[in-house]
Amino acid sequence: MNISELLAYQSRKDPNHEALVSPYGRLSYGEWNDQVNRIANRLKELGFKEGNKFVIHMPNVTEFMTLYVAVLRLKGIVIPINAKLTQQEIQYILDHSEAQFFATHELLFDHSQKLTESNDLTFIKTGEAQGDWLSFNTLLQGDATPVHCDATEDEEASILYTSGTTGNPKGVLFTHRNILTVATMICIEMPMNKQSRVLHMMPLSHSAPLHLFMVAGLYVGATHVLAPTFTPDLLLDMVSKEKVTHFFGAPVAYLMTAKHPDIEQYDLSSMEYWVYGGAPLVSNEVNLVKERFKTDSLVCVYGLTEAGPNGTLLKSEEHGDKSGSIGQRAALNCEIRLVDENGQDVAQGEPGEIILRGEGTMKGYYKAPDKTAETLKDGWLYTGDIAIQDEDGYFWVIDRKKDVIISGGVNIFPTEVEKVIMQHEAVEDVAIVGIPHEEWGETAKAFVALNEALSDLEAEIKSFLQDKIASYKIPRVYEQVEALPRNATGKLLRNELRERQEASM
Numbered sequence: 001m002n003i004s005e006l007l008a009y010q011s012r013k014d015p016n017h018e019a020l021v022s023p024y025g026r027l028s029y030g031e032w033n034d035q036v037n038r039i040a041n042r043l044k045e046l047g048f049k050e051g052n053k054f055v056i057h058m059p060n061v062t063e064f065m066t067l068y069v070a071v072l073r074l075k076g077i078v079i080p081i082n083a084k085l086t087q088q089e090i091q092y093i094l095d096h097s098e099a100q101f102f103a104t105h106e107l108l109f110d111h112s113q114k115l116t117e118s119n120d121l122t123f124i125k126t127g128e129a130q131g132d133w134l135s136f137n138t139l140l141q142g143d144a145t146p147v148h149c150d151a152t153e154d155e156e157a158s159i160l161y162t163s164g165t166t167g168n169p170k171g172v173l174f175t176h177r178n179i180l181t182v183a184t185m186i187c188i189e190m191p192m193n194k195q196s197r198v199l200h201m202m203p204l205s206h207s208a209p210l211h212l213f214m215v216a217g218l219y220v221g222a223t224h225v226l227a228p229t230f231t232p233d234l235l236l237d238m239v240s241k242e243k244v245t246h247f248f249g250a251p252v253a254y255l256m257t258a259k260h261p262d263i264e265q266y267d268l269s270s271m272e273y274w275v276y277g278g279a280p281l282v283s284n285e286v287n288l289v290k291e292r293f294k295t296d297s298l299v300c301v302y303g304l305t306e307a308g309p310n311g312t313l314l315k316s317e318e319h320g321d322k323s324g325s326i327g328q329r330a331a332l333n334c335e336i337r338l339v340d341e342n343g344q345d346v347a348q349g350e351p352g353e354i355i356l357r358g359e360g361t362m363k364g365y366y367k368a369p370d371k372t373a374e375t376l377k378d379g380w381l382y383t384g385d386i387a388i389q390d391e392d393g394y395f396w397v398i399d400r401k402k403d404v405i406i407s408g409g410v411n412i413f414p415t416e417v418e419k420v421i422m423q424h425e426a427v428e429d430v431a432i433v434g435i436p437h438e439e440w441g442e443t444a445k446a447f448v449a450l451n452e453a454l455s456d457l458e459a460e461i462k463s464f465l466q467d468k469i470a471s472y473k474i475p476r477v478y479e480q481v482e483a484l485p486r487n488a489t490g491k492l493l494r495n496e497l498r499e500r501q502e503a504s505m
Contacts, residue, residue: 004073004149010221022226039070042142050075054101059228080205084470153177171366182308182360183215185332190273196222199244207305232257236266243270250409258292277301278409279441283323302326308360310334328393334358355380405434446475
């Protein structure tokens with residue numbers, strides 16, 4: 001089985017069943033599969049070959065869903081990227097992946113239209129053709145002859161780019177087996193079937209929305225409800241009108257929506273699983289969400305992109321005094337251990353690094369065998385997250401080796417941001433750390449040492465970063481310092497900055 005054939009199978013089994021719902025229209029499984037065949041045939045005419053790489057730069061729209069499957073149908077490698085990336089960030093991914101095709105959406109065209117000036121790729125956009133950009137709508141007029149995909153489960157399917165602590169994004173390479181393994185986990189742990197209606201509001205360029213919920217929904221022939229962005233109003237409206245049964249969101253999505261003044265006017269009774277991940281919800285936050293959403297169906301998932309993602313679950317009935325933990329067991333198709341620096345299991349109550357094992361784990365980092373070897377050892381994925389296991393067997397994440405800042409469920413990697421800020425001529429030194437944020441869990445704070453005065457540090461740095469990195473990576477809080485704490489070898493002492501921040505709160 002492969003992901004493309006899942007759609008072909010569902011279209012034969014029940015062609016009239018509703019597959020895709022968006023603000024722009026509705027498609028049945030038969031219509032979706034027809035579009036995939038048309039696009040696949042036209043891509044072949046444009047020279048697409050097996051193993052070619054196709055970057056998709058789109059929000060959650062039907063065109064994304066069609067292109068994703070069409071690329072896999074031709075045994076290509078699909079590379080979905082964050083809709084908020086700047087042209088500079090997109091260019092790095094194009095160079096690193098050696099992609100041959102790139103597609104974007106009209107809503108994002110300003111971020112990528114100049115890519116044609118320095119790249120010899122096939123460029124596609126929604127809406128009208130423009131210059132070197134072909135029209136997706138025109139491609140849809142292609143031949144609808146069925147295209148069969150005979151890819152095996154062990155063939156490569158996709159690359160998801162995730163930033164690393166070195167500052168450059170890493171390409172996480174997946175096979176069909178990896179993705180189908182974690183999709184199966186969701187289908188069983190949070191049962192889905194043909195009657196399920198899955199709301200995709202978090203970016204489908206991220207592993208959890210894409211692999212856990214989109215592919216899982218495709219696996220069982222569920223209906224996919226698509227939203228190009230998130231707002232509390234839109235979440236409440238779509239759940240109510242479309243009778244959604246499954247939703248995955250970052251904790252901030254729940255906390256913002258819980259404060260909506262008219263939440264009680266919406267019928268949310270169809271929802272079977274309110275799933276959150278990327279950061280925990282603590283006890284008072286859980287109580288707020290349960291009360292305002294009128295639900296006992298909250299589920300926490302822990303994992304990371306490199307794991308598929310797969311990891312652990314905190315089921316709805318386990319919330320309470322265990323809110324804030326990531327559960328007491330690994331999810332289906334996964335194993336978990338806590339180990340010390342030598343890879344030996346730690347005692348209960350002692351801190352250790354979380355390591356995971358399962359067939360959902362990535363094949364490796366694309367073009368980075370050394371990084372792969374550092375992360376995958378004897379079949380185990382070393383996460384860099386430090387946790388303890390309490391007397392009841394529940395795991396609690398207490399620190400992150402990699403200094404990742406998780407803001408609203410999205411990872412921000414300090415080194416990446418610091419490198420860009422250091423390009424400002426007035427900046428002598430800079431360090432980014434995560435600080436608590438009431439709604440987002442964490443937000444990024446920049447400690448900046450200057451070599452010349454700035455009239456408004458915050459405004460100047462934000463303006464400087466505006467077109468260089470995605471908006472969610474730009475620090476929200478700033479503090480000017482004389483110098484940053486470093487040891488004798490020049491290594492930054494982030495812990496001292498964290499302690500200083502805590503002391504000032």
